[in-house]
Amino acid sequence: MLTEQDIRSLQAVLGEGKVFVDHETLEKYSSDMGGFCRKPSAVVKAFSVEDVSKVLRYCNQRRIPVTAWGAGSSLTGAVVTDNLILDLSNMDRILKIDTVNYYVHAEAGVVLDRLNKELERYGFFFPPDPASSFICTVGGAVAEGAGGLRCVKYGTVKDWVLAVKVVLASGEAVVFGEPLAKNRAGYNLAQLFVGSEGTLGVIVEVWLKIAPLPDARLRRIYAVFDDWRDAGNTIIEIRQKRIVPRMLEFFDRVGVEAANKFHGTNLHVGEAMLLIDIEEFTGKELEKLVSVLKHNNARVIRVAENEEEAEMLLQTRASMYLAIRATAKTVLVEDVCVPIDRILDYLEKVKQLSQKHGLTISMNGHAGDGNIHPVIFYDPENPDEVARAEKTVEVLVQFAIEVGGTVTGEHGVGLQKMDGLVKQLAAHNGIQTLYLMQKLKKVFDPNNILNPGKYIDVPWKSSESTSEHPTQDSGSSDPTAR
Numbered sequence: 088m089l090t091e092q093d094i095r096s097l098q099a100v101l102g103e104g105k106v107f108v109d110h111e112t113l114e115k116y117s118s119d120m121g122g123f124c125r126k127p128s129a130v131v132k133a134f135s136v137e138d139v140s141k142v143l144r145y146c147n148q149r150r151i152p153v154t155a156w157g158a159g160s161s162l163t164g165a166v167v168t169d170n171l172i173l174d175l176s177n178m179d180r181i182l183k184i185d186t187v188n189y190y191v192h193a194e195a196g197v198v199l200d201r202l203n204k205e206l207e208r209y210g211f212f213f214p215p216d217p218a219s220s221f222i223c224t225v226g227g228a229v230a231e232g233a234g235g236l237r238c239v240k241y242g243t244v245k246d247w248v249l250a251v252k253v254v255l256a257s258g259e260a261v262v263f264g265e266p267l268a269k270n271r272a273g274y275n276l277a278q279l280f281v282g283s284e285g286t287l288g289v290i291v292e293v294w295l296k297i298a299p300l301p302d303a304r305l306r307r308i309y310a311v312f313d314d315w316r317d318a319g320n321t322i323i324e325i326r327q328k329r330i331v332p333r334m335l336e337f338f339d340r341v342g343v344e345a346a347n348k349f350h351g352t353n354l355h356v357g358e359a360m361l362l363i364d365i366e367e368f369t370g371k372e373l374e375k376l377v378s379v380l381k382h383n384n385a386r387v388i389r390v391a392e393n394e395e396e397a398e399m400l401l402q403t404r405a406s407m408y409l410a411i412r413a414t415a416k417t418v419l420v421e422d423v424c425v426p427i428d429r430i431l432d433y434l435e436k437v438k439q440l441s442q443k444h445g446l447t448i449s450m451n452g453h454a455g456d457g458n459i460h461p462v463i464f465y466d467p468e469n470p471d472e473v474a475r476a477e478k479t480v481e482v483l484v485q486f487a488i489e490v491g492g493t494v495t496g497e498h499g500v501g502l503q504k505m506d507g508l509v510k511q512l513a514a515h516n517g518i519q520t521l522y523l524m525q526k527l528k529k530v531f532d533p534n535n536i537l538n539p540g541k542y543i544d545v546p547w548k549s550s551e552s553t554s555e556h557p558t559q560d561s562g563s564s565d566p567t568a569r
């Protein structure tokens with residue numbers, strides 16, 4: 088734990104205006120956007136790689152846990168701590184935009200929307216666009232391996248990371264990867280940091296691939312269905328017809344009604360809605376899509392008539408979670424993700440769980456990736472409701488694993504999905520993969536100061552062990568050691 092002496096030492100090492108222990112600052116960093124809360128003991132704002140090195144070197148020597156902070160938009164508790172927060176948001180320079188080698192070099196604290204605004208001036212973009220892109224940082228997006236709306240066509244952050252500069256727990260700054268179109272030299276350690284959730288090192292700079300803005304007309308379509316099965320079948324048929332939308336999002340009645348209230352809009356509401364972006368190159372793409380929508384009984388097919396309407400529809404999606412949260416006492420956002428051909432089973436399962444447990448569950452999100460987010464409404468002061476919400480999550484997690492999906496499509500593990508991660512690895516990959524991850528963590532962070540107690544920092548349970556598996560502490564019969 089941090090002592091007063093530690094605070095004084097950090098102030099001495101870093102200089103004025105970088106170490107904060109006042110009530111207001113600590114409160115500000117006390118929760119993430121998923122509602123996970125822990126009050127830090129101190130917040131350090133880094134302005135340079137050197138600052139980050141100094142903090143980590145000191146904390147490593149003193150065994151003080153450090154949690155990197157981008158914008159705190161995590162939904163899983165990954166970013167909350169009762170120890171030291173290291174805020175990277177002031178390291179926000181875009182260092183280079185290379186329009187020949189197609190990459191952008193930026194500091195970790197650059198907000199994604201700002202990055203894209205700047206890239207747009209050169210005719211380029213960085214495609215992964217979490218719905219939090221108005222606030223989240225590139226460092227946070229890489230550390231979370233974030234997905235987003237355009238990922239159905241362009242892939243997630245992992246597909247766009249070329250290299251990262253990382254400050255290791257020891258304080259040493261290292262670059263993994265190169266900003267090259269091809270590079271086969273050594274293990275791909277840059278990718279190890281994608282989805283590392285601040286547990287392997289602090290990302291201070293990134294080199295991200297960029298793409299030319301497509302020379303196509305973007306059409307945005309809002310379709311309304313009276314039966315959610317029709318919307319589900321549309322998703323399947325879009326893929327079977329080899330239509331590749333640039334966005335394919337699902338909303339339900341609860342979501343759109345909340346959005347209408349939140350924004351004062353008047354969007355058509357049915358049992359299920361799809362928001363679809365299609366890039367028109369030949370002029371035939373929209374026609375093909377509309378015929379799929381009609382074939383699946385869409386009651387309303389609205390093609391945005393102008394930029395203003397298109398933007399309004401996008402904002403409806405981007406702020407859907409905030410709109411829903413505004414209508415509920417508390418919500419729990421789920422992130423299970425299923426193979427796309429199981430999307431109807433998934434929607435059905437959620438309907439059943441909602442009825443069985445008497446809970447409102449709103450389904451919204453990335454339908455084209457099998458990653459529609461159930462948002463479970465519950466009253467935290469009602470223990471019975473809390474138990475039912477927890478049971479719902481447990482069954483959903485089990486369902487996702489059984490159908491070959493994942494416990495987290497994009498939000499990551501944090502505190503929320505530690506159990507689920509173990510279950511998925513045990514069922515799909517073999518529990519020895521968790522041992523290997525824990526060994527890797529030790530190589531990078533031998534004193535376990537980087538965001539400890541989360542993610543893969545799980546105690547072993549006998550149910551996941553075979554007779555050969557050790558408890559976490561014993562380390563004596565680790566199967567990966569054989």
Ligand SMILES: Cc1cc2nc3c(=O)[nH]c(=O)nc-3n(C[C@H](O)[C@H](O)[C@H](O)COP(=O)(O)OP(=O)(O)OC[C@H]3O[C@@H](n4cnc5c(N)ncnc54)[C@H](O)[C@@H]3O)c2cc1C
Nearest residue numbers: 157158159160161165218219224226227228233234285290
């Ligand atoms: C309204 C809303 C919509 C969202 N939509 C999406 C979505 O569509 N897709 C999606 O994937 N996620 C989504 N999220 C979740 C979240 O916004 C993303 O995971 C985002 O990438 C987190 O970025 P951040 O900068 O806020 O990171 P933070 O929340 O600050 O941190 C997240 C994790 O990354 C670590 N970290 C942060 N910066 C660094 C760094 N420089 N070096 C090392 N580790 C670091 C933290 O320690 C923590 O473990 C949404 C959240 C909200 C509130």
